[in-house]
Structure formats: structure tokens, C-alpha cells
Amino acid sequence: MQKITTAAQMRNMDRIAMHGVYAMAPVVLMENAGHAVAERAGAWLDGWDGKDVVLFCGKGNNGGDGFVIARHILAAGARVYVYVLGKEEDYSDEARQHLHTLQQLADEETCLLLSAPQSDADWQLLQKRLLASSVVIDAMLGTGFHGSLRQPLASIVAEVNAAAAAGAVTVIAVDMPTGVNSDTGAVSNGDDDEDGPLFADMTVTFGALKRGLVLYPGRACAGHVEVDPIGMPGPLLMQLEENPAYLLQESDIAEIVVPRSPDSHKGTHGTIAIVTGSSQMAGAALMAAHGAVRSGAGKVFLRVPGATAPYCIGVQPEIMVRGVGTGDHFTAADADEIIAESKNWSVLAMGPGLGRDAETKEFLLKVLAAVTCPVVLDADALNLLAGEKALIASRGSRIIMTPHLAEFSRISGLSMAEIKADPIAAARQFASEWKVNLVLKGAPTLIVSAKTGNVYVNSTGNAGMACGGMGDVLTGMIAAMIAHQGMSDLCSAACAGVYLHGAAGDACRKDHGPYGFTPMETADVLPQVLASLEEDLALPILQQPLIGGK
């Protein structure tokens, strides 16, 4: 599983690598970092031979990495213009040492060392060089960046972005794209194009992923990301255990969503109860139930308020629908019937289209206090339970809450700005206080384990999924995953549901276009997504075809 770190954790790791028992020379770590970029970017670009490269080296250690890169790509046949943006005397010892080595290689033909542009003529020359080159390497700022870009970096970044937009160059970022905060993903100058961040085609990052490479808006600046261990001692990388966060990838999901046993039956795959809806919003209930059906649930029961039932019965034959009571929303009087039935359920999901009537809150409180199966809470259930931390916490981590950002703001009491400043910390804090597994829906969606506090950052999904009903489908999918054969805990089920939901959205984007595909269509491609997940897995021996087939 790919770990995600903060700048402070990286600095700590660097410090132990250099000054602890490992006693690695700083100059060696920097050499490894620069060499890793030359190698990985070279492989990605089909080699350096004959390429004209413009390389910008900032005044910190990110710039020092740049001096190493210059030496390696020169040896590999590139012609390189190196802009040295810091003063020699201000560089760290290791960066200055690499600059000295590079200075010995400088000539007029293949390696030109230049200082920061000052006059109009300098800027015009820089523009010309950018347009005439094929690759730009950004070694201006890495994990040391914060705030908004100062000059001359802001103007250089604007020139690089303009050259890239003109289709002239491929942009490689070293460790972080310049202008992206490595801890938060915040970018220089927010939405303003002026003084904004650099947009890279590829980023080679060191040691571990940085949060700013997986959180938006920074993630959109990074392009293709590769992580290189740069020779850090293995135990140090393993030690990044404090407040760990991980990127969820296909290989992680393939490990938890294992193929079904060939002798399984519908009882093996769970009885999923979706208890939700109101007459105004019957569709939300149906979409949640459909999400569960398409995720392979053994049986799906939909329980809706009595007056809502006529809109749901017969819509989809595989969903077993029944009305409870006679109203158009649930009330406390409906709770006993649900509690009695729940003894046969593997999981209960509530919230989509539930409505926010005070009587429905009484129903929810009564049901939650009595049922013993795991519960998924979404949408209006979250709004109604906003002040009920003690009741939720008393359920012993048997709940998954799935708020989007606005719902999360309402229940946590945090402002949007506070959440966006550090979503990973906000999500982790909430899961710990409420003792729940949390799915904080957004771009990207974060999942927090109630048991461990580990945070998982989803890597699938796209903006086409930003439409009503997608969350309802997700609720049903997560509920079905809880009952999936071999699923070890609620957090794993939440991770699987979120990842597969995003992957299904990505498949729809590919098939239908960037947006306009529906939540029901998204649920419908799930079997194909599961098929691609199983492709690389060996089939259990009994499932291998005996005759023919592949």
C-alpha cells in the first residue's frame, strides 16, 4: 500500500537517515534523488539523447537535486540550459558541492549555466528557449514551498505553463510541482491564473507520496506521479507510522475483494436492508438498493414508508420492497417492525431520501439504539443525527458514516475552510471522536478506520460523478461490500465500495463521455469493473474451465 507523508515526516526521515545510526551523507541522498529523476523521467520520455532541456534550479535543496539531474542527463546525451536561481553562498553544503561539479561540465555547446532573468531581453530569451526546447525540468521548489509564489519564480512558472499550453514542451517536476503545498494540496494564489502553480506532465517524488500530490487542487498539477525510495533505508520508510495515510490502488482492492467461492449461494452474500426514502424522494431509496444489487448482494430488501411503497414496488424485480406503516415518512411507531426484522439482516443502510422530519429522527434513534448489525448512515440520516455523538459512539465502531463535505461540515461543526485546510486531520479527528468508520465524500474521497485511525485516500472517480444520486448508489454498494465473502472489517468494505464506485464512474466516463452518465449506469458497469479486478487473480482450482476456454 502506498504511504502518504507530510513534509515534516519527510524531514524527520531525512534527518534520521543522515544523522541517526544510518549516517548517510547528505550529498549521497541528493545524488540518489537527482539520479532517480534522470532515470525515471528518461524512461518515461524514451531517453534523453538529442533532447533540448531547460532546467530551473531554485535556491533550496530542490534546486540541489536539479544540479544532479543536469549532470546525468548531459551524460545521457541531452543539451541543457540550467537556470541557477539561488546565490552560490546560500546553498546547503551538498547542493553547493553538486553545483561545483556541474560548473566543471559547463560549456557553450551542451551545458549552459545561467542566472535568473532580469532584463526584458533576458525574459525574451527565456521564452524563446522554452519554445525551442522539448523538456522543462522544474527543480525550483519542493517541500519547502508555502504561501504564494514570489518573483521571479511566479513569472518563470507562468512562462513554463504558457509554453506547455502551446504544446511545445513536456514538464517534469522534481519532488513537487512548484507552487503546490506538499502538506495540503493548496496551490499558489488559489484560483487566480496569475502567480499560480506549475502544471507538470510528470512528477518524480522522493521517499513516499506527499499529501499535496493526492489532494486537490495540487493533484491536478502533478500529472503522472512516480515515487522513488532514493536509497532511504527500508526500516525508515516503514517507520512512517505516526498518523499514517495511504493511497488506495487497484492492487489493494484486489486483495480485499476476493473471488467468490464456487460453492457459495445467495445466503453467503448477505441480506442487505435499505431502510430509507420518503414520498418526496423514492428515487434515492431505489438507487441505493440498485447499488447493492449490482455489487453482488445475495438479497436486497428495501423498506420504505407505507405511502412511498407504491412508487417503489415492481420498479426493479430483484429488489424486495415493502412499505412500513402508512405515512410518507418514517415515524417512531415504525421502528419496532424494523428492529424485529433486523435480526435476519447482515447490514442496514439508512439515509438516502429519508427526509428531515422530527418524527423520522425519533425513528432513527429508536432503531439505532436497538439493532445489532452493522449500519451505514448517509444523507438525511446524518443531518438528523448531527447532535447524537454519544449514541453513535456507543455502537462500538459498527457504523460507517458517509457524509459529503457540506454534511460533514454540519455534523462536525467545522467550517468548509477549516476542513479544506487539512481534510485528512479533520476526518481522522471526527472518526476518533464519534468512534465511526468515516467516508468523507469529495475529490478525493477519504476513508478513516474507526479501529486504527488510518486514513485511505481514494484514487478513482471523476467530475462526471458530481451529480445527484451518485452518493445513494455508493451507500448501497458499501452496504453490499460489508456482506462480501471474506470481507474482514467495515473499513475494508468502505474502501472497496468507494474505490469500485469511482472505478465504475471512470469506466462510464470512458464509454459515455466526461459527464451526463447516470448513477444507475454507474452501478450497472460494476460487474465489468469487478471482472477487470479479477483478471490478474488466479481462479480457485474448481473454477478453472475443464475444456476449452482460456
Ligand SMILES: NC(=O)C1=CN([C@@H]2O[C@H](COP(=O)(O)OP(=O)(O)OC[C@H]3O[C@@H](n4cnc5c(N)ncnc54)[C@H](O)[C@@H]3O)[C@@H](O)[C@H]2O)[C@@H](O)CC1
Ligand atoms: N536531505 C534532504 O532533505 C533531501 C531533500 N531533497 C530535496 O529537498 C527539497 C526540500 O528542500 P528545502 O527544504 O531546501 O526546500 P525547497 O528547496 O523546496 O524550497 C526552499 C526555498 O523555498 C523558498 N520559498 C518558500 N516559499 C516560497 C514562495 N512562496 N515563493 C518563493 N520562494 C519560496 C524558501 O525561501 C527556501 O529558500 C525536497 O523537496 C527535495 O527535492 C532531496 O535532495 C532528497 C534529500
Ligand SMILES: [K+]
Ligand atoms: K519542484
